[in-house]
Amino acid sequence: MSTSGKRGMLGLALVIPSFLILFVVVILPILYAVRESLIDQNSGEFGLGNYIRLFTDPAMRKNITYTLNVTIVSTLLSLLISYSMAVYLRFSTSWMARWINRLYFVPMFVPGVIATYGLITLYGNHGWMVRLLLLLGIDSFPKIIYDYNGLVLANLWFNIPFATMLLSSALAAVPNSVIESARDAGANIWQLFFRFILPLSYKTMWVAITFIFMGIIGSFTAPFLIGANSPQVLGVAMQQVFSNYQETHTSSAMAVFMFLLCSVMGYFYIRTMGKDADV
Amino acid sequence: MVQAQRKMQTQVGTAEQGDTEAQLSIRNLSKIFKTGDGVTDISLDVQPGEMVTLLGPSGCGKTTVLRSIGGFLEPDSGDILIRGRSVLNLPPEKRPTAMVFQSYNLWPHMTVQDNLAFGLKIRKRKKVEIERSVTEALELVQLSGAARKYPGELSGGQQQRVALARALLLQPDVLLLDEPFSALDAKLRMEMREELREIQTKTGMTMVFVTHDQEEALSISDRIVVMHAGKIEQLSTPQDIYDRPGSLFVASFIGRINLMRSISDGQHIAVGSKVVQQDGSTSIPAGACTLAVRPEDLYLTGEPDSLEGTIRQVMVLGHYAEVSIHCEQEHLKMFVPREQAAELHSGQAVKVGFHKFTAFSEVSS
Ligand SMILES: Nc1ncnc2c1ncn2[C@@H]1O[C@H](COP(=O)(O)OP(=O)(O)OP(=O)(O)O)[C@@H](O)[C@H]1O
């Protein structure tokens, strides 16, 4: 009893520092933000006033749908592109695949601000693309920077490398032997993909979706630099409400709302992981 | 062996005009990996309903041959025909072969039931039919209770049996088995061998079986291909391979054998004080040679022309005893019936004789 009691104490002692850090750095701020968000910005009373305004104010509603739109579209596009790329890298032995394999993660080493300015230089109104097309005699160029398209483009730039890396490692874990025996049984390329490769990597796909989604929904730098003035993504809108209008409580409500959105993703993520642990 | 040799010769020439068309025909297959290992000049005809075993030590190229047949390796040269049609440019999924892989290769995300049913499903079999076939196959490999389990929940031997059932269900023209019983215990292995033989006689399925277990090869094969360092060392019936090993390698690899250094003068071979007459079929040139005699072909004797030695050990193994004899600088092993063994003890001087032997010239091999 005494030894097991001692061991229990030791275990507790080992956990306490990390728990304290977690408490101070994560849990406390969340609780603080929740409390702040419940104090009405206008009346100073305790209640759901901030939230009600968040979902009734037309501009804010627009921001929310816009954010969800950008996030979901960017997430799905990133996933689609990185999954295709990962599959290609996993099964192709061409020199092209080898080069892509060496280069695809380079964007991860470019700081966000620099990358964003890079996009502006490339795709802006007077950017290289426009001038290049002009040389070729084409003078109509879609508006990319300061628009929805530009945001999606930036999100792709920031998320594809990481997602590809994640999915590549998942696909690397699909053994060749499984593919071989599937082909031996007569599976054609589609059956191979949908019955073997996809089921054996969808778990990591959820991880990728979760991380991309969370990264994009809370993104600030790129939307701040190349987003439109209206509507805005929540991150930028929140900054404005906080700094320009100095409405701490409203911005807290927005933060809590974003946190809830991410929690939903987190819930699905944990559920998927848990399900596989059961099997 | 003579017959087998004739067969091999025909393959090199015009194999097409055989009396029966071979189910599987491998012609001068070569596959050398970048590392320099691989197989060279493999030629083999497997008749319909025949079970041919590739036998050889680890790394001799058995799996390489099998994977080439299955379509997982592209040969450097040579041809592979199934029912007279070259399959060389068919991908694995189009080849009429099914393989039991050395590492089982079950699909971890599917239950045993689904593992077995998959091949039938994509062949568009009826649902009830699939259900029935799968149940039958599971019974066959004694795993009826495992249908709902995942491969990760099975032992190695169980997984191996599922892999066998999965391949059998595909009813291929040629079934390729890569050491399919290696993970089973002795009793189950025996049962599975019998089961496999039974399936074969029942269905007439053609099988190429890989093993490094010579006992297994001897017991289930119609013919054995002994491989060594990427080449075919001998191709013949089990009986023939056992009785007339074609090379020193085969002699020492198949079964237990006593090897004795000896000297040939062209007509006679002298081993210690015993001189034996060479028979007509094997002519060993003058010089050093090796005599190979099976333990069961040695006997204790009073004959004058025999080997003199002393017993070192008598080991009773069931109904017979294994006797080790130190005999003119050689260690010999022989079997004697148990009653006779009772009269033997270590240190005892004995005389050993033999009639059946195989001689290998050291010059040629
Ligand atoms: N993909 C490969 N690349 C390079 N060398 C290989 C490859 N596969 C096999 N080899 C080599 O070819 C030789 C034959 O291999 P193989 O797998 O056919 O042996 P095996 O007879 O099946 O042996 P075992 O009984 O151990 O399974 C070995 O020396 C092996 O190292």
Ligand SMILES: [Mg+2]
């Ligand atoms: Mg092998």
